[in-house]
Amino acid sequence: MDTGNDRxxxxxxxxxxxxxxxxxxxxxxxxxxxxxxxxxxxxxxxxPVIPEVVLERRWAFFPWRxxxxxxxxxxxxxxAAIVAVTFLEFKAKPTPTTMVGWDVSSVKGIPRIGGKTIxxxxxxxxxxxxxxxxxxxxxxASLQSDDTGRIQVDPSTRLRLLSMGSGLNRIALDxxxxxxxxxxxxxxxxxxxxxxxxxxxxxxxxxxVDDSGAGIVRTxxxxxxxxxxxxxxFIPAGAACATRPKVGPGTPYFEDASAAFRSxxxxxxxxxxxxQQRARDVAIVLSEARNRDALTLWHLLAxxxxxxxxxxxxxxxxxxxxxxxVTKEGILRLDQPMLDLWWxxxxxxxxxVWRHWERSWAGTATPVRxx
Amino acid sequence: MARSGDRSDLLAAGLGxxxxxxxxxxxxxxxxxxxxxARDGDRxxxxxxxxxxxxxxxxxxxxKVPVGEVDDLVQDVFIKALRRLSALREAASFGAWxxxxxxxxxxxxxxxSVPEEPLTDDASDDEVTSGVSxxxxxxxxxxxxxxxxxxxxxxxxxxxxxxxGMTGPEIAARTGMTPGSVRVNLHRGMEQxxxxxxxxxxxxxxxxxxx
Numbered sequence: 001m002d003t004g005n006d007r008x009x010x011x012x013x014x015x016x017x018x019x020x021x022x023x024x025x026x027x028x029x030x031x032x033x034x035x036x037x038x039x040x041x042x043x044x045x046x047x048p049v050i051p052e053v054v055l056e057r058r059w060a061f062f063p064w065r066x067x068x069x070x071x072x073x074x075x076x077x078x079x080a081a082i083v084a085v086t087f088l089e090f091k092a093k094p095t096p097t098t099m100v101g102w103d104v105s106s107v108k109g110i111p112r113i114g115g116k117t118i119x120x121x122x123x124x125x126x127x128x129x130x131x132x133x134x135x136x137x138x139x140x141a142s143l144q145s146d147d148t149g150r151i152q153v154d155p156s157t158r159l160r161l162l163s164m165g166s167g168l169n170r171i172a173l174d175x176x177x178x179x180x181x182x183x184x185x186x187x188x189x190x191x192x193x194x195x196x197x198x199x200x201x202x203x204x205x206x207x208x209v210d211d212s213g214a215g216i217v218r219t220x221x222x223x224x225x226x227x228x229x230x231x232x233x234f235i236p237a238g239a240a241c242a243t244r245p246k247v248g249p250g251t252p253y254f255e256d257a258s259a260a261f262r263s264x265x266x267x268x269x270x271x272x273x274x275x276q277q278r279a280r281d282v283a284i285v286l287s288e289a290r291n292r293d294a295l296t297l298w299h300l301l302a303x304x305x306x307x308x309x310x311x312x313x314x315x316x317x318x319x320x321x322x323x324x325x326v327t328k329e330g331i332l333r334l335d336q337p338m339l340d341l342w343w344x345x346x347x348x349x350x351x352x353v354w355r356h357w358e359r360s361w362a363g364t365a366t367p368v369r370x371x
Numbered sequence: 372m373a374r375s376g377d378r379s380d381l382l383a384a385g386l387g388x389x390x391x392x393x394x395x396x397x398x399x400x401x402x403x404x405x406x407x408x409a410r411d412g413d414r415x416x417x418x419x420x421x422x423x424x425x426x427x428x429x430x431x432x433x434x435k436v437p438v439g440e441v442d443d444l445v446q447d448v449f450i451k452a453l454r455r456l457s458a459l460r461e462a463a464s465f466g467a468w469x470x471x472x473x474x475x476x477x478x479x480x481x482x483x484s485v486p487e488e489p490l491t492d493d494a495s496d497d498e499v500t501s502g503v504s505x506x507x508x509x510x511x512x513x514x515x516x517x518x519x520x521x522x523x524x525x526x527x528x529x530x531x532x533x534x535x536g537m538t539g540p541e542i543a544a545r546t547g548m549t550p551g552s553v554r555v556n557l558h559r560g561m562e563q564x565x566x567x568x569x570x571x572x573x574x575x576x577x578x579x580x581x582x
Contacts, residue, residue, distance in 0.1 A: 020532070020557050021539040030565070031533070037511045038518070038534045043429035045442055047421050050414040050453070146474050149523075183524035185552045186559075203522070221522060
C-alpha cells in the first residue's frame with residue numbers, strides 16, 4: 001500500500017529537481033521532451049535596429065535656461081517651493097501613485113480610497129499601506145499587484161491594506177466580497193477577516209464577509225488555508241468553508257454535498273446544541289458522506305468528541321483507506337503526523353506545503369485587529 | 372506524454388543541457404553600464420540589453436498573450452523601456468523593471484482586446500494556438516495549452532524554463548524574483564503540468580456515488 005511518503009505532488013523542492021532547476025543532475029526525459037516541444041515557441045528574432053527615440057526626461061529644458069537666466073530660474077524654483085509647501089499643507093495624504101501599494105482601477109461606479117473618490121477616467125490609483133478602499137452598492141473596483149495577484153472588489157465592500165513587501169501581503173476584509181486570483185508564492189498573501197485568517201496556497205478564491213463578521217470562502221483553484229486560534233481548515237478547489245466570529249473556521253465541505261449533509265454540518269459547527277444533537281448531526285454527516293466528502297470527515301476527526309471519533313474514523317476508513325503506517329490508535333489520539341499522512345491519501349494537495357508555510361507565518365494567524 | 376527523450380531531437384532543437392548561466396556581479400555591472408550608456412543615447416548599449424533580456428520579455432508575454440502577438444509586443448516593451456529609462460532609479464534592477472513593463476503591456480493588450488477579462492485569467496484555446504499552424508505544431512500547441520491552463524505564477528516561470536530555455540537561477544536574476552520563489556514555482560508548476568499531461572484518475576474528480 002502506498003504509505004503517502006512516495007507522493008511527490010507539491011512537495012517542497014528537493015535535489016531531484018536539480019535538472020528542472022538549473023539543468024544539472026540527471027536529465028529528466030519528460031522535461032527534455034517538454035523542452036523540445038515547447039522550444040518551438042522560443043524567442044528567436046534577431047536584435048532589431050534600435051530606433052532613435054526621444055527619452056522621457058524630466059526638466060530637460062532646465063540646464064540651459066539656468067545658465068542663461070540664473071536669477072529667473074532661482075525665482076521660479078523659490079515660487080515652486082512655496083507652492084509645493086502650501087499644497088502639501090492642504091493635502092494630508094501623499095500622492096497615491098507614489099506610495100507602495102496595490103494599483104486600483106475603478107471598474108464601475110465611484111469607489112473611494114479613504115475619503116477620496118476614484119473615477120474611471122483617472123486611470124489607476126494606488127491603495128497604500130494603512131489606507132481603506134470602500135465600494136458602495138453601485139461601485140466595484142479592481143486591485144492589482146504585479147508581484148502578488150489581482151483582486152476584484154464587489155459592491156458594498158470595505159477592505160484595508162495592512163502590510164506589503166518582505167514576503168507578506170496582508171489585507172483586512174471588514175465586510176463585502178472579494179475575488180482573489182493570486183500568483184505570489186504560496187503563503188505570501190493573507191486576508192484577515194473578523195472571524196478568521198485566510199492564507200493563499202496558490203489559488204483563486206472568493207471571500208465574503210457579512211456585517212456580523214461571519215464569512216465564507218469558496219476556492220475555485222488550488223487551495224486556501226483558513227485559521228484562527230489553532231482551529232484550521234484546508235479548502236481545496238470546489239470546496240467552501242464558513243467562519244463565525246468567536247468560533248473561527250467551520251468544517252470545509254464540497255458544495256455539491258447533499259442538503260442534509262450541509263445542514264447537519266452547519267448545526268454541528270455553529271449551533272450550541274446538546275451532545276445528543278451534535279451526535280445526531282455527526283451521524284447524518286457520516287451517513288450522507290460520499291467519497292469526496294472525505295475532506296469533511298478528515299477535518300471532523302479533530303472536532304468531534306472522543307466518543308464520536310471512532311465513528312468518524314470508521315467511515316473515513318471506508319471512503320479512503322489510511323496508509324499502512326497510520327494506525328487506528330494513532331488517529332484516535334489525534335497524532336498529527338498520522339493525520340497528515342492520511343490527508344495526503346485524500347487526493348488533495350500535499351499537506352506538507354501547508355505545514356511549511358504554517359511555520360513561516362507562525363504568529364500571524366490572528367487577525368491584526370484581535371492582536 | 373512519452374517519457375523517452377530523443378537526444379538527437381533535443382540537439383537539433385538546440386535544447387541540450389547547455390551552459391547554466393545566472394546573474395553574476397559582472398552581469399550586474401554590465402547592465403548598469405549599458406543602462407547608463409543607453410540613457411545617453413547609445414543605441415548599441417540598448418541593443419546589448421535587448422540581447423540579454425529579450426528571452427525573458429518574450430516568456431513573460433507568452434504567459435499572458437496569444438503566441439501570434441508576442442513578437443510585436445516584445446518590441447513594444449523595449450520601446451517603452453527605452454523611452455522611460457530616465458525613470459529607472461536602480462540600474463541593477465533593470466530586469467525586474469523590464470519584467471513589470473512586460474506584464475503591464477500584456478495587461479494593456481487584454482484591456483484593449485477584451486472588455487471584461489474573466490477572473491480565471493486562463494488563456495483560451497484560440498489564444499494558445501493563434502499563430503501556430505501545421506501538423507508539426509500540434510503536439511507543441513497542446514503542451515503549451517496545458518501550460519497556459521496553470522496558475523499564472525507557475526505558467527510564467529515554466530515558460531521561461533521550458534520555452535525560453537532559461538535556468539532557475541537565470542530566471543530569478545532576470546526577473547528580480549527570489550531564487551526560492553522561482554524554485555517553488557518551477558516545482559509546483561511542473562507537478563501540475565505532469566498531472567495535466569498524464570492525468571491521475573484520482574484527480575479526475577472524486578466519485579459521486581455513496582459507497
